[in-house]
Every structure is written in C-alpha cells, then in structure tokens.
Amino acid sequence: MNISLRRLGAATLCAVAAGLPGIAVQAATAPFENTMAQRMQACTGCHGAQGRAASDGYYPRIAGKPAQYLYNQLVSFRDGRRDYVLMTNLLAPLDDAYLREIAEHFASLEIPYPPAQPATADVDTLSRGEQLVTRGDAALRVPACVACHGSALMGVAPAIPALIGMPRDYLNAQLGAWRTGKRHAPGPDCMAQIAQRLAPQDISALSQWLAAQPVPAAAKPATALPAAMPLECGGTAGTAGTSASGAPR
Amino acid sequence: MKQPVLRRAGKALALAIVAALLLGALVAWLNVRGEEPVDATPPPAATTEQIERGAYLAHAGNCVGCHTARGGVPYAGGRAVPTPFGDVYAPNLTPDAATGIGGWSDSQFWRALHHGRSRDGRLLYPAFPYPNYTRITRTDADAIHAYLRSLAPVHLQNRPHELRFPFDQQAALAVWRALYFRAAPFEPDPARTAGWNRGAYLVEGLGHCNACHASRNLLGATSNPLDLAGGLIPVQNWYAPSLTSASEAGVADWPAADVAALLKTGVAPQASVSGPMSEVVLGSTQHLNASDLSAMVEYLRALPRAEVMPPPEAASGVKPNAVGAKLYDQHCAACHGERGEGVRGAYPALAGNRAVLLETPANLVHIVLEGGFAPSTAGNPRPFGMPPFATVLSDTEVAALLSYLRASWGNQAAPVSALEVSRFRSSSR
Numbered sequence: 024m025n026i027s028l029r030r031l032g033a034a035t036l037c038a039v040a041a042g043l044p045g046i047a048v049q050a051a052t053a054p055f056e057n058t059m060a061q062r063m064q065a066c067t068g069c070h071g072a073q074g075r076a077a078s079d080g081y082y083p084r085i086a087g088k089p090a091q092y093l094y095n096q097l098v099s100f101r102d103g104r105r106d107y108v109l110m111t112n113l114l115a116p117l118d119d120a121y122l123r124e125i126a127e128h129f130a131s132l133e134i135p136y137p138p139a140q141p142a143t144a145d146v147d148t149l150s151r152g153e154q155l156v157t158r159g160d161a162a163l164r165v166p167a168c169v170a171c172h173g174s175a176l177m178g179v180a181p182a183i184p185a186l187i188g189m190p191r192d193y194l195n196a197q198l199g200a201w202r203t204g205k206r207h208a209p210g211p212d213c214m215a216q217i218a219q220r221l222a223p224q225d226i227s228a229l230s231q232w233l234a235a236q237p238v239p240a241a242a243k244p245a246t247a248l249p250a251a252m253p254l255e256c257g258g259t260a261g262t263a264g265t266s267a268s269g270a271p272r
Numbered sequence: 273m274k275q276p277v278l279r280r281a282g283k284a285l286a287l288a289i290v291a292a293l294l295l296g297a298l299v300a301w302l303n304v305r306g307e308e309p310v311d312a313t314p315p316p317a318a319t320t321e322q323i324e325r326g327a328y329l330a331h332a333g334n335c336v337g338c339h340t341a342r343g344g345v346p347y348a349g350g351r352a353v354p355t356p357f358g359d360v361y362a363p364n365l366t367p368d369a370a371t372g373i374g375g376w377s378d379s380q381f382w383r384a385l386h387h388g389r390s391r392d393g394r395l396l397y398p399a400f401p402y403p404n405y406t407r408i409t410r411t412d413a414d415a416i417h418a419y420l421r422s423l424a425p426v427h428l429q430n431r432p433h434e435l436r437f438p439f440d441q442q443a444a445l446a447v448w449r450a451l452y453f454r455a456a457p458f459e460p461d462p463a464r465t466a467g468w469n470r471g472a473y474l475v476e477g478l479g480h481c482n483a484c485h486a487s488r489n490l491l492g493a494t495s496n497p498l499d500l501a502g503g504l505i506p507v508q509n510w511y512a513p514s515l516t517s518a519s520e521a522g523v524a525d526w527p528a529a530d531v532a533a534l535l536k537t538g539v540a541p542q543a544s545v546s547g548p549m550s551e552v553v554l555g556s557t558q559h560l561n562a563s564d565l566s567a568m569v570e571y572l573r574a575l576p577r578a579e580v581m582p583p584p585e586a587a588s589g590v591k592p593n594a595v596g597a598k599l600y601d602q603h604c605a606a607c608h609g610e611r612g613e614g615v616r617g618a619y620p621a622l623a624g625n626r627a628v629l630l631e632t633p634a635n636l637v638h639i640v641l642e643g644g645f646a647p648s649t650a651g652n653p654r655p656f657g658m659p660p661f662a663t664v665l666s667d668t669e670v671a672a673l674l675s676y677l678r679a680s681w682g683n684q685a686a687p688v689s690a691l692e693v694s695r696f697r698s699s700s701r
C-alpha cells in the first residue's frame with residue numbers, strides 16, 4: 024500500500040469505521056436481491072448507502088451525478104488517470120460496459136442531500152470564493168465555475184458534475200490533486216489548467232463558499248449550458264452547448 | 273627456493289583461468305545450443321485466417337496482460353512486471369519499426385519465444401515466460417507474429433528494466449539460463465488422448481499457468497513447466513494455489529463443466545476467481561473456444577493428485593474468537609451469511625471454502641483489505657463485489673476476523689497473526 028493511502032487511511036479510519044456499522048446493520052436485515060443495488064455494495068461500503076457520501080468528508084457522494092461524468096471517473100481510476108489504489112484494484116477486472124451500467128445506476132438515484140456545511144472562513148475569504156465561482160478572475164484567466172457547471176452549480180448532463188452538495192475536504196483534495204498533477208481528466212484537461220492558475224488560498228476560498236451552499240430540494244443537473252464553455256474539456260463530449268472553438272485561453 | 277613456489281602459483285593461476293574459460297564456454301554453449309541460424313528475411317504477407325488465428329493464440333497466451341501499460345494502447349508495452357530482483361518492463365509489441373517489433377522476421381520472433389533471445393541476440397529476462405513459450409509450435413508463433421504485425425504501429429520507446437546489480441548483467445542471465453532453461457518443443461504423449469495433449473500444450477506453453485502456480489527458487493526459477501503445485505507470486509504476494517491438490521485448487525473432483533465455467537466466466541458453483549486470476553480470465557481464458565477449454569479442463573482434471581495433508585497441528589482445537597465473531601457479524605454476515613453459507617452465484621460460502629483454509633492467509637488478507645469484483649465476462653457480465661476494508665479494519669482486527677473464519681462452521685485452519693496481516697498489507701499495491 025502506498026504512503027498516501029496509509030496517510031488517508033489513518034485520517035479517515037475513525038470516521039469510516041463509525042459510518043459503516045449503520046450500513047452493515049441495515050444490509051443485514053435486507054434479503055438478497057439480484058439487483059444493481061446489491062451488486063454495488065462494493066461501492067456503498069465507502070461511499071455511503073446508495074452512494075449518498077460517507078460521513079468522513081472524503082469519500083464523495085456519487086448518487087445523482089451525471090452518468091457520463093461518473094463513467095469517465097470509473098474509467099480514469101481503472102486506467103490510471105486518477106490515483107487511488109483501492110478504486111484502481113476494485114475496478115481492474117471490470118469492462119467498459121459494466122462501468123457504464125454502474126455509472127448509470129448511481130446517476131439515476133435521487134437521494135436527498137445533506138445540509139450544507141457551515142463555513143469556517145472569514146467574510147473576505149467567502150466573498151473571494153463567491154467571486155471566483157460566479158464571476159471568475161480575468162487576471163488569472165480563471166473562468167467562473169458557473170460557466171461550465173451551470174448557474175445552479177448542479178452540473179450539466181451528461182458529463183459535468185455538480186459543485187455543491189459536497190464536503191469541503193473533498194473539494195480541496197480534488198482541486199489540489201489537479202493542481203499537483205495527481206488527478207487527470209481526458210485531454211484537454213481544462214480542470215488541470217484552471218487549478219494550476221489558482222493559488223492554494225483561492226482553492227480554499229472556493230471550497231469554503233461551495234460547501235456552504237444548500238442544495239435545493241429535487242435539484243438535478245441542468246440539461247444544457249446557455250453558452251459555449253470558456254475552455255475546451257476532453258471529458259465533456261455530448262454536453263449541449265459546450266463547443267469551445269475559438270474560445271479565449 | 274622461490275622459483276618453484278612461483279611456478280606452482282603460476283600453474284594454479286593458469287589452471288584457474290583455463291577452468292574459468294571452459295566454464296564460460298560451457299555457459300555460452302548452453303545458451304545457444306539447439307539454435308538454428310536466424311533468418312532475417314521480412315515475413316511474407318499474412319492471410320486473414322493466420323491473423324485471426326494469431327489473435328486467438330495471443331489471447332491464449334494473455335500477451336496483452338503484460339504488454340499493456342495501465343490505460344495504455346494494447347500491446348504497446350510499458351507495464352512493469354515486479355520481481356524480487358527489480359522491475360522488468362514489457363516492451364512494445366506493435367509493428368512500429370523504430371520502437372516496436374516492426375523490423376522483426378518470423379525467425380527472430382520465433383527465436384524470442386523458443387530460445388528467449390531478442391532480435392539483436394540479447395538474452396531476454398524470464399519474466400517473459402519463455403521457459404513456457406518454448407513449447408509453442410513454429411506455426412503458432414508465426415500466426416501470433418502475423419497478428420501483431422496487423423496492429424496499428426505505436427511509436428513508444430521501451431522503458432529500460434530497473435534491475436539491481438548483478439541481475440542487470442547479461443552474464444548473470446546467461447548463467448541463470450545455463451542452470452534453468454532448456455529450449456524444448458512440446459512433445460505429445462501418444463498414450464494420451466488428443467484432448468489431453470492439446471490441454472497440456474495450452475497449460476504448459478501458451479497459458480504459462482505455472483508462471484504463477486508453482487514455487488520459485490532463490491533465483492526465481494520454477495522447476496519445470498509441468499510443476500503446478502502452487503506458489504506465492506513474488507512481490508505481489510498472492511498465493512497461486514496448487515492445481516494438483518484437492519485441498520487447494522485441484523479440480524479432479526469437479527464436474528468438467530464447472531471447471532470450464534470458472535475459466536470461461538470467472539465463476540463456478542464451487543468458487544470464483546480473484547486477484548491475479550481475475551486478470552487471467554479477463555484477458556485470456558474467457559476468449560478460449562469450447563474445444564480448447566474442454567482440452568484444458570481434461571488436462572487439469574487428469575493432473576497427478578498430490579497427497580492431501582492433514583490440517584497443521586496449529587489448527588486443531590482452535591475455537592472461534594469473540595472479537596472476530598463480532599467483526600464478522602458487523603461487516604460480513606450480511607452477504608456471506610450468518611453461518612458462512614454465502615449466496616450461490618453472488619457471494620462465496622466461507623464454510624468449507626478451500627480459499628479460506630489455505631495454509632497461507634495471503635489471499636484472504638488481500639481480499640479483505642482490497643475487496644474486489646469477479647471479472648466482468650460475457651458469461652458473467654454484471655459481477656457482484658465486495659468493498660475494501662483497508663481503511664476500516666486494523667491489522668489486529670483483520671487477524672481476529674480471519675482467525676474466526678478459519679475456525680468456524682467446521683472450518684479448521686491455523687489462526688492468523690497481526691504480523692502476517694501487516695506483511696501482506698504492505699504488499700497491497
């Protein structure tokens with residue numbers, strides 16, 4: 024096991040151990056069913072019942088995320104573009120067709136979101152976070168998050184994920200991983216470009232503000248973007264209104 | 273007085289030099305014996321049948337398994353094969369002239385498989401399983417080569433091996449080969465059926481089953497391609513169970529159809545594959561046709577049976593421990609059943625499961641820590657899975673849990689210590 028996993032394991036051990044028994048007890052009373060939900064117990068052990076996220080703040084929610092986005096992540100873990108050894112080992116013997124079915128299964132689940140995480144940052148930090156999310160920073164050549172992730176920040180089907188309804192630690196970890204080259208998306212990797220233009224305190228401001236936003240009841244990914252995306256992104260094929268030809272870089 | 277001493281020393285030195293030269297010559301000769309001069313003529317144009325046959329045979333040999341980096345182009349190489357002597361990187365097999373095998377002749381390709389030598393004459397490392405591939409016929413080798421030449425060329429430089437001294441030396445490899453390798457074609461046994469012989473050809477040769485299912489000595493050599501008595505896979509530390517033992521993975525007592533199902537789909541009523549064997553089913557055996565599968569099954573079922581050892585003394589009288597029982601109820605019973613009965617077709621029974629009772633707990637530790645799915649195959653496209661417990665259970669807890677499994681519901685195997693769990697945890701990667 025590599026070092027990063029050990030560190031992660033140590034950090035999350037208590038939280039996960041505390042979160043799991045509830046799930047196990049719930050499952051113990053449920054009879055065996057020949058269903059996708061039954062098959063996906065390999066996932067929900069860490070990602071929480073029905074993929075609603077674990078209480079530790081690291082394993083993210085997967086329920087209700089756009090199907091193509093989830094599929095891209097599964098393939099990326101299996102093929103080494105994302106780096107987390109437990110996911111990689113788990114997915115190694117699975118083919119594309121099954122990964123797609125897994126993605127569609129979790130995308131189809133409509134599970135209530137947890138309440139927003141109260142922000143712990145000062146007013147200036149939160150206002151910087153809000154600025155980056157809603158307006159971007161032209162000087163840093165960082166587009167607004169809403170330009171791609173939708174004005175409601177619930178993502179855009181089929182490939183762009185929501186940015187709200189996720190814990191701060193997870194957002195920080197992912198933006199950090201993109202910034203340091205640990206996480207990759209199919210090229211052109213727009214999120215890597217953006218994360219590399221952000222300073223660590225900007226990432227922290229973003230995560231603080233995003234994690235503090237409540238998710239409205241029955242919120243879902245948008246079906247299309249109103250305008251072309253400001254950057255070209257390899258992972259977003261099939262998203263309506265995403266063509267970025269001639270877009271400023 | 274001085275001169276005779278000097279003369280004697282000189283004589284001894286001369287003798288030593290002659291002996292060293294003779295030994296060197298012997299090693300050199302052992303490395304090239306039986307080799308015909310290599311023909312560098314470019315291969316003739318391949319027929320469609322030959323290419324299709326080659327694709328099938330490449331599956332039977334699971335070439336793609338090692339010769340593809342994670343997420344890389346199939347056959348373009350770059351995957352590390354970890355060995356106790358360092359990492360060996362599988363080379364690019366696409367027909368790129370500069371970085372792949374685009375410039376190779378049929379004869380050179382054959383020499384690599386049969387004699388373990390590269391186009392330029394360099395000795396190849398036996399991480400490339402030529403001690404098995406030496407059994408492959410020339411016709412089959414030519415077909416595999418024809419298939420590889422039909423692939424789109426990928427320009428990708430081979431990554432140099434990362435081996436420690438002296439294992440990075442060709443001379444060391446020459447000595448290893450002199451000791452442990454002998455090029456030999458497959459010799460059919462006329463006393464056996466055609467099916468058995470075909471199975472033997474596949475198991476010993478292309479399938480290179482004993483690259484994992486046999487123990488290796490200190491220098492990494494298996495005793496011979498017929499040895500299938502099980503072994504711990506170096507570095508990965510998964511135990512490839514004995515195919516000759518009824519208490520490990522012998523299939524002599526299984527219905528032939530169940531053995532074929534395991535190889536074709538990854539699951540059978542008695543067992544499902546996990547770990548490195550998932551990769552084998554995924555990349556290789558699921559693609560075998562019915563006649564080759566049944567030949568392989570015939571051969572495997574007819575392997576000489578090893579004597580079944582009684583459970584070790586450490587296993588007798590061990591009572592299920594309470595800590596393990598609690599962990600089992602909490603984390604395992606929902607799927608594997610309150611009495612370890614499992615769910616047929618989905619979750620393996622743990623009561624009486626040979627994989628649970630193996631002397632080494634290596635595979636159990638891997639499975640509990642990493643979880644896993646059976647491979648998705650045409651015959652089992654939507655496998656069930658188990659979550660990883662690496663971040664949930666400590667070494668002590670895993671040890672208690674496994675000791676409990678091994679002493680419950682009639683199971684009788686030695687307890688597992690936290691030290692053993694720790695050792696295998698560190699090899700999870």
